[in-house]
Amino acid sequence: MLVGAPILLVLIFTACFSSFLAPADPIKIDTKNILKGPSRLHPFGTDQIGRDILSRVIYGSRVSLSVAGAAVFFATLIGVPIGLLASYIGGRFENILMRVIDVFVCLPEIFVAIVAMAFLEHSLRTLIFTIGLLYFPQFARVTYSVASSIKTKDYILSAVTLGAGGPRIVFREILPNMASVIIVQISFTMSFAMLLEAGLSFLGLGVMPPQPSWGQMAGTLKDFIFINPLLVVFPSVALFLAVFAINMIGDWLQDWLNPEIVR
Amino acid sequence: MKTETPLLQVEDLHTVFYTDAGVVKAVNGVEFALDQKQILGLVGESGCGKTVTGLSILGLIPQPPGRIERGHIVFEGTDLLTFSEKDMRSIRGNRIAMIFQEPMTSLNPIFTVGYQIREVLHIHRRVSKQEAKGLTVEMLQNVGLPDPAKRMHEYPHQMSGGMRQRVMIAMALCCSPRLIIADEPTTALDVTIQAQILELIHRLKENTGTAILLITHDLGVIAEMADTVAVMYTGSIVEHAPCDDLFDTPCHPYTLGLIHSIPKIDQPLSETKRLQTIAGVVPSLLDLPAGCSFQERCIHVTTKCRLNPPFFYVSDTHRVRCWLHER
Numbered sequence: 001m002l003v004g005a006p007i008l009l010v011l012i013f014t015a016c017f018s019s020f021l022a023p024a025d026p027i028k029i030d031t032k033n034i035l036k037g038p039s040r041l042h043p044f045g046t047d048q049i050g051r052d053i054l055s056r057v058i059y060g061s062r063v064s065l066s067v068a069g070a071a072v073f074f075a076t077l078i079g080v081p082i083g084l085l086a087s088y089i090g091g092r093f094e095n096i097l098m099r100v101i102d103v104f105v106c107l108p109e110i111f112v113a114i115v116a117m118a119f120l121e122h123s124l125r126t127l128i129f130t131i132g133l134l135y136f137p138q139f140a141r142v143t144y145s146v147a148s149s150i151k152t153k154d155y156i157l158s159a160v161t162l163g164a165g166g167p168r169i170v171f172r173e174i175l176p177n178m179a180s181v182i183i184v185q186i187s188f189t190m191s192f193a194m195l196l197e198a199g200l201s202f203l204g205l206g207v208m209p210p211q212p213s214w215g216q217m218a219g220t221l222k223d224f225i226f227i228n229p230l231l232v233v234f235p236s237v238a239l240f241l242a243v244f245a246i247n248m249i250g251d252w253l254q255d256w257l258n259p260e261i262v263r
Numbered sequence: 264m265k266t267e268t269p270l271l272q273v274e275d276l277h278t279v280f281y282t283d284a285g286v287v288k289a290v291n292g293v294e295f296a297l298d299q300k301q302i303l304g305l306v307g308e309s310g311c312g313k314t315v316t317g318l319s320i321l322g323l324i325p326q327p328p329g330r331i332e333r334g335h336i337v338f339e340g341t342d343l344l345t346f347s348e349k350d351m352r353s354i355r356g357n358r359i360a361m362i363f364q365e366p367m368t369s370l371n372p373i374f375t376v377g378y379q380i381r382e383v384l385h386i387h388r389r390v391s392k393q394e395a396k397g398l399t400v401e402m403l404q405n406v407g408l409p410d411p412a413k414r415m416h417e418y419p420h421q422m423s424g425g426m427r428q429r430v431m432i433a434m435a436l437c438c439s440p441r442l443i444i445a446d447e448p449t450t451a452l453d454v455t456i457q458a459q460i461l462e463l464i465h466r467l468k469e470n471t472g473t474a475i476l477l478i479t480h481d482l483g484v485i486a487e488m489a490d491t492v493a494v495m496y497t498g499s500i501v502e503h504a505p506c507d508d509l510f511d512t513p514c515h516p517y518t519l520g521l522i523h524s525i526p527k528i529d530q531p532l533s534e535t536k537r538l539q540t541i542a543g544v545v546p547s548l549l550d551l552p553a554g555c556s557f558q559e560r561c562i563h564v565t566t567k568c569r570l571n572p573p574f575f576y577v578s579d580t581h582r583v584r585c586w587l588h589e590r
Contacts, residue, residue, distance in 0.1 A: 154368040161321055161363075162383050162434060163356030165349075172382070176373055 004248030007241055015061045024052035026059040027210040035228045044234045048224055053231060056212035057238050063213040064242060067128055068193040072186055074132030079139025080182060087147035088170050098144060104137040109196060117205040127206055131193050142185050146178045180257030187250035191243045198239050214239040268340060269296040270474050271442055276334035278319045281327060285549045289315040291498035302468065302475045304489030306482060308545065312498035313478045317444045321359060322351040339441065357387040360435035364447035366427035370419035376430045377415025380437055387438045402433040407463060425456035432463065439471055446478045461488055482525060486510060494518050497548060497556040504581035514583040516561045563587055
C-alpha cells in the first residue's frame, strides 16, 4: 500500500493532466532528431521518427488506465449480475449458466483477442469490449461462489423470516457482504487487463499509432534496441510500475477488506 | 376481542423431503393449537421434526426437496398454506417472527444492529426515519440492552452472544408479532445468560400478549417457561399436556424415558449410580416402522403396537399416543 498508492496516484494524475505535463506534442514528428538518447530537450530521448518519448509515455498512461479501467468496469457490470443471478435462482438455470461461463474461461486470452482485433472494427472500443469479455467470466465465477456461500448463512435465513424478499436479500444482504471480494477482484483484473492491452499493442493489434501506448511503444522501440537500447526501457518501466502498483494495492485490499477482520 | 378459534392451529401437518436416499418424512401428522399469550413447548431430540414444524409454519421449507404434503396451518383464521410467497412475506416478521438458535451468526456482520432493526421496521411498518430511530432505541431498551442509543451504532461482532440474542429478539418483536417461533433460543448461550434471556422472553410475552412456540430439547427450559408441552418423536406428537401434568404424570413411555434421563437434585441415583437411558436408537425417518414408531425401544411393547395408536385422552387437556392408555 505504501508503495502502490503513491505510484498509482501519480499515474492517475499524469493520465488526467497529460496535456499540461507533457513537455512536447506526442505525435509531432521531428526527422532531424531520431533515436536520440536522453537530453535536456528530450529527457527520455526520441523514437524512430523523432517523437518525444517522455511525452508519449505520459500520454500512454491515459490509454493504459482508461482501456484497463473501462474493460474491468465492463467485466464487472456483466460478471457480477450473472454470478448473483446464477447463485440466487439456482437449480438447472444455475448449472447451465455456470457451464457456459466455464466455456468462456477456457478461451485462450491472446488468441481470442487477436481474432477479435483482426476481424472486428479496429478501435479502442473493440479493444475494451474484447478485454472485458475475456475477464467477465472470472467475475461471474467469483461472485457466484461467494454468493453461494453467503446464501447459506444464518443471517440470510433470519432476514427471510423477517419478511425480506428476493431482491432485498440479493442487494441488501448478499451483495454488501461480498463487496470486498469484488473490489479485490477488480484490482487484480485491472492489472491483468493492463498487461493484455500492452501485449496486444506490442503485437500491433491494440492501440494503433500514432496514438501512444506503452505496449505499442515497447513493440516499436525494441526494433531499434541495437541502435539505442535505452529507449525501449522507458515505456516498459512505466508499464511495470503501473502493474506493480495495482498489484500491491490489490494485495493490501485483500488483507484489509477480509470480512472476518474487525472494522 | 374474544374468539373461540385459537391463534394458531396446525392440523395434520405432513412435511416430507425427497432425497436421493428416499422420502424423508420429517413431520408426520403434527397437530396442535396455540392461543394468545400462551407458550407451547415443543420438545424432542435432534431430528424429530421440531425445527421443520417451525419452518413449515413460516413457509420456509426449501422446495424442492421439501414439500408440505398434507395439512393445514390456520393462523388467525386463514390457512397459511394457501398463501402466495408474497403474502407470506408480509406475514413473516410482521405477524409471525422467528428467533434462531445461533445469535452469533444470525445477524448480518456488515451492518450496525440499529440499521438492521430499522430495516425491519421499514419493510413492514413504513415508518419515517426519525420514528424508526426512536422505535429502535425503544425496542433495544425493551430487551434490556444497556445504553441502547449508543449500542445501536455497533456492529454485531462488537457484542456478546447474549447481547446479540437480545438484538435478535428486538428484531423479532419490533412489529409486535402475534406469534413468535423461538427455535432453541438459549442453546448457544451460557447458563446465566440463558436464564436472563428466558426471563426476558417471559416478560415480553406478559407485556405484549404474543403467543410463543418454544422449540427446544431442554426439558428444564420447558418446565420453566411453557404452559403446555408437546413431546415429539419421529415427526409426530406423542404426548401433549399442560406443563405441570406432563412432569407430574408423564404417560408416554418416551416422555418417561426423557424425564428419567435427567439427573434429579432431590432423588438419589439408583444403586447402579447411573442415569437411566432409553435403549436403542431413533428409527430412520426414511423407513419408519409400521405402527407406533417407539415400539422398538419401548419396554411395554405389545403386539398392538404394530398398529398406529391414535390420541387417547388421559384428561381433557392431556392426550397421549400410546396403546397403554386405551380406555
